């Protein structure tokens with residue numbers, strides 16, 4: 386729990402690309418001003434020997450890292466691990482990733498949601514087996530089954546006809562391509578916070594295109610192109626992103642909450658398209674763990690609020706189990722609010738309330 390001076394430590398373990406985009410000076414400074422130190426985990430040493438950390442933030446794969454987390458957890462049972470490797474693993478397979486969407490129950494009169502029709506293909510024989518295809522219509526998108534963050538796992542192909550299947554390398558997921566007006570919605574989730582933004586997507590596929598000689602089109606991370614790449618393309622010049630209406634915020638928030646609970650994850654985004662055939666039908670096509678949050682407006686504040694929430698909530702849970710004497714020692718200079726029935730709560734003086742003093746609190 387809180388170290389010297391009532392500060393909290395969050396250790397992070399990220400690949401260099403993610404570290405560069407996410408761990409910005411602006412985030413580190415804001416977190417520091419609110420009592421949280423972001424500390425890089427040294428991958429050359431055992432995690433359990435480092436810290437102390439109140440929380441571990443990570444996006445790394447592999448058995449060694451998983452067992453390090455298990456070891457860390459057993460020695461630091463009160464630390465928060467964001468997020469559990471088992472929960473993250475569900476997102477490494479494009480079938481299990483979207484299965485959870487099909488299980489969600491959300492009451493909404495005006496909008497509906499789901500996933501596109503899709504099948505999984507493990508070998509080349511099945512790829513050309515018409516029975517496997519009964520459910521699907523061209524065009525389809527072929528996506529690698531594994532979504533493990535490698536460049537390969539983002540390599541896709543839009544396939545217009547049977548001929549286009551020749552180039553594909555199973556195991557893949559074949560997902561029906563749904564015309565959606567060339568705009569995708571990315572819904573970023575950070576705990577309870579939900580933010581939906583618009584991005585350019587693949588253009589709609591016309592009947593003429595389907596009947597043309599072209600059999601497939603390969604692409605990768607189309608919604609993630611740098612701005613200059615986007616403006617180079619004739620298609621993007623033609624599109625008017627501003628004209629597209631966002632989906633209703635409360636609807637996206639309900640889906641986000643449902644997914645967060647069902648998947649037991651705090652840090653993810655999901656991609657949503659609006660089916661142009663029905664203006665109120667939304668399809669979830671992708672879910673990513675720990676996405677590019679730095680692209681989210683005001684990400685520093687959102688993430689710092691969330692970190693504060695995590696570490697203080699955990700500390701409250703722990704402290705509530707102790708006697709008042711232990712509590713006083715544990716709060717280490719911070720304020721303690723004394724309530725009826727001997728329930729004690731810590732009122733952070735530098736975090737979440739931006740340093741404002743809380744009424745009725747007793748300074749210890």
Ligand SMILES: Nc1ncnc2c1ncn2[C@@H]1O[C@H](COP(=O)(O)OP(=O)(O)OP(=O)(O)O)[C@@H](O)[C@H]1O
Pocket residue numbers: 501526528532538539540541560561562563564565569585586587605606607608609656658670671673
């Ligand atoms: N079923 C679909 N119908 C229409 N367009 C789709 C469909 N699936 C994917 N796309 C388009 O292809 C893009 C890439 O697909 P997807 O999001 O599954 O890949 P990804 O590599 O996992 O993306 P990310 O970079 O978000 O992780 C989407 O952003 C969207 O533009």
Ligand SMILES: O=P(O)(O)O[C@H]1[C@H](OP(=O)(O)O)[C@@H](OP(=O)(O)O)[C@@H](O)[C@@H](O)[C@@H]1OP(=O)(O)O
Pocket residue numbers: 402403406444532533534535571606608609654673675676677678680
């Ligand atoms: O940085 P990373 O390598 O984690 O890349 C992630 C990328 O974030 P970035 O924009 O910071 O690159 C995300 O972009 P947005 O959805 O937020 O647009 C998305 O493409 C994830 O799928 C990527 O994770 P991966 O699937 O490759 O593990």
Ligand SMILES: [Mg+2]
Pocket residue numbers: 656671
């Ligand atoms: Mg995507």
Ligand SMILES: [Mg+2]
Pocket residue numbers: 532671672673
């Ligand atoms: Mg993805």
